[in-house]
Amino acid sequence: MAVLAAAGCTGQVDERRAGAARQQVALKKKAVPKPLPPRRMDCAAVKCLALTFDDGPGEYTARVLDDLRKAGARATFYMLGQNVGSHPDVVRRMPLEGHEVANHSWSHADMTGLSSGAVRSEVRRTQEAIKRASGVAPTSFRPPYGSTDARVGKAVGMPQILWSVDSLDWLHRNVRKNVRAGVSEPEKGGVVLFHDIHKPTVTAVPEILAGLKKRGFTLVTVTELFQGQRLDPGGRYTELGEKGPTVAQ
Numbered sequence: 273m274a275v276l277a278a279a280g281c282t283g284q285v286d287e288r289r290a291g292a293a294r295q296q297v298a299l300k301k302k303a304v305p306k307p308l309p310p311r312r313m314d315c316a317a318v319k320c321l322a323l324t325f326d327d328g329p330g331e332y333t334a335r336v337l338d339d340l341r342k343a344g345a346r347a348t349f350y351m352l353g354q355n356v357g358s359h360p361d362v363v364r365r366m367p368l369e370g371h372e373v374a375n376h377s378w379s380h381a382d383m384t385g386l387s388s389g390a391v392r393s394e395v396r397r398t399q400e401a402i403k404r405a406s407g408v409a410p411t412s413f414r415p416p417y418g419s420t421d422a423r424v425g426k427a428v429g430m431p432q433i434l435w436s437v438d439s440l441d442w443l444h445r446n447v448r449k450n451v452r453a454g455v456s457e458p459e460k461g462g463v464v465l466f467h468d469i470h471k472p473t474v475t476a477v478p479e480i481l482a483g484l485k486k487r488g489f490t491l492v493t494v495t496e497l498f499q500g501q502r503l504d505p506g507g508r509y510t511e512l513g514e515k516g517p518t519v520a521q
């Protein structure tokens with residue numbers, strides 16, 4: 273009887289152990305967060321707008337992510353490869369929270385002044401840094417200063433996304449002006465340029481998000497905005513027009 277009881281007891285312990293192990297496996301599986309994929313957006317029908325933040329990641333980028341999350345908004349971050357290593361956790365958050373990671377070169381050089389080999393190197397190193405930090409490789413490029421040409425485009429090898437609204441936040445460094453530009457200037461299908469490395473820009477973000485929501489915009493990533501549209505490698509695009517992507521002049 274005593275032997276049987278002991279055996280029964282051991283069996284229970286084994287079962288408990290197996291259960292705990294199964295639970296741990298389940299927890300481990302759950303603990304690996306997955307990037308939120310782009311949503312299916314019909315931006316011909318929906319009033320879509322893509323906010324983009326350039327030149328980061330920086331010390332204020334986490335605040336932008338917090339504010340976007342509170343507002344249920346998505347954005348695209350055109351990052352400099354040289355900044356990624358200082359803020360890997362922030363970059364890691366981006367795809368997990370539905371935002372798009374994007375390539376803005378390694379060093380913010382004017383690409384038209386570089387050899388094609390140097391352009392390729394700027395792009396490749398930045399791709400690698402962002403992929404390493406976030407697990408996701410960018411699918412679009414924004415040339416620093418918007419400066420590019422056919423040769424640069426060919427070396428970049430990805431669609432080049434410019435903008436339809438320049439907030440001039442880098443020039444004004446003024447919260448009120450950022451809010452005014454960010455809320456009143458965008459139109460349906462637009463791409464808005466901001467810089468998350470400037471404090472007045474980041475301070476303006478909650479009010480901009482609220483103002484755009486009031487105007488009926490759905491804030492989407494660049495990929496969501498141009499979804500289902502053909503973007504050519506090296507091509508230059510500024511916004512989503514009535515008839516599809518608007519090509520830069």
Ligand SMILES: [Zn+2]
Pocket residue numbers: 326327376380416417
């Ligand atoms: Zn820039």
